[in-house]
Amino acid sequence: MHVLKVLLALVVLLGCGGYWFVSQPQMDPLITEARKKKIEASPHYVNGEFVPEHPHESISVPLSFWKEFLFPGPGKTIPKDVMVHEKTDLKSLPPDEDVVVWMGHSSFYMQLHGKKILIDPVAAEYASPVPFVDKAMEGSNVYSALDIPDDIDVMVLSHDHWDHLDYDFVRAIEPKVHHVVTGLGNGGYYEKWGYPLSKIHEEDWWTPVEIDKDLTVWFLPSRHFSGRLLHRNQTLYGSFAFITSDRKVYYTGDGGYDDRFEKIGEKFGGFDLALIEDGQYNKYWPTVHMMPEESARAGDDLHALAVIPYHNGKYPLSTHSWKEPYERMAAATEGRPYEFLTPVIGEKVDIGKPDPSLRHWWEEME
Template structure:
């Protein structure tokens, strides 16, 4: 009897081990780390003692029990809406390509047109922003756009970092024929190469590096104060923010990251921005160095000398304990009296860059 129990126990352990090995070996998990890519990473001054580190050191990240409770079992009407998200689905393919516009696709995903160029930022349509299909479910009604909705001629797609709520395996693979260039931080090109993108499309760079797409568009890879990793390997790819520079427009995208002095430096470097797409959501005092509070987002806009701001990193996934609509309320209050124009579009609503006469509702109030 004892021997039989041992055999069954060994069999169970073997099955669990095989399942775990299969799971961590899925192509979604880690980038292709070639010797050439590894050498570029190790040559970076921001790669210290075996990992990327931000310019301003992190404070300890200490999730509480209440965080894990809400993360695993979000409360309707609190961390997730009690009703479906409102949206105004614009046909991206029907937009006049000569118009400078940005369309929020939910969370931190954007479609943008600048000087005739088509730009895609951190596209995601995953039902679950996690490696397992039962954690961090998208809000009902928030998955409005998918790969089929993306125009066929994207000039450049950028990736700020490799977390599951920014890098969508299925989406990225599906749109490869539509994308001419990918710009991202060091190491992240390994995902795209592994997932079928030719190396000729991929530019993976260190901070403070310009990538010239053509004479009319340069994308700068800039610093961020965040962290990276899909599951087992942490901070082996570089998190980043971006500046998009054309002859007549300057746009900044923050990606994720805590507040520090880099925004003032970036604002000075580029002489201000026409538009800033800024993180505003999934914050908490327990991890204040990796996500900005809304009041810090407002200060970031001032530091950048932004004329217009669209907040993001909200409206789709419950990654913190704050009420799902709190980021909107706090950024509206924090923006009062500031020199920039705050635009608060619904998912899919077109924002005309530079048109500060365009009006937006407090749509989240309709959902209470």
């Protein structure tokens, strides 16, 4: 009887702990009736979930894969050296400069036509809900919420995965952010975390959001998936075009290769700069992330004048070596009509100005 009581107590404790864990505010968005109606009205919400325009390939993942994936080792998926980085003072940048600063992984700070823009800002130590999986590489966490300038005109969120949506960061910068643009359902995170509805723009694909007369942000398709823990594909993932009178910049978000890049390139007549996903790919999820050669091809499809790769250099979310995305994409971009730009984390890049000084910094590291 005593043993049964102990077992019952353990079950209750585990159950309570599990309930507490999944009930934390960072886990799921607030889905109000109004938000639910907008989600269900989308033509991309099919049989209870959002689906990409081109279905994903279904490939089984062997058990042997998970050990290397969950517990990466130094020298392969994690560099032995401290990640090369700089730290541009974002607050001191002249506001009339068109610049972009890679903040690591998929995060960018950008200035266009006098507007301040944040893209998927993340400063979390772990790209996971638990503090022992997907730890940030040493030297890659350069920026915090304190480094973000005041008066951010717009912050965008491509999708709700842990390596793109940072609960602590997002909450800390709320007073600085004037507008949030994201996909259907994702506004439920921001509302739940203290953002007024007046700041939140939740959109379906191919929708423009006019921030003001000088900047329009388009929410565009992607070929990915969403969900932070238990509920998958209940929020819409996507990409973004930032359009001003004199600049056009595209951010791919996450997602496998398809013909959307050609469609987007044609619609907008090309881009001054394309920020293109390159990393965390795997043969077991070939349609969820692009291979580097596909990322290079996407730059052509988009008619980009310059390309910056991202989705690497911070979190080890696949089993390829940490520098392989750069090596393969650098090789694949040779001879292409755009400039391949490879800033280190925190390095400023002037949009529309060729910069041959950017080096293959990953070759300097082990």
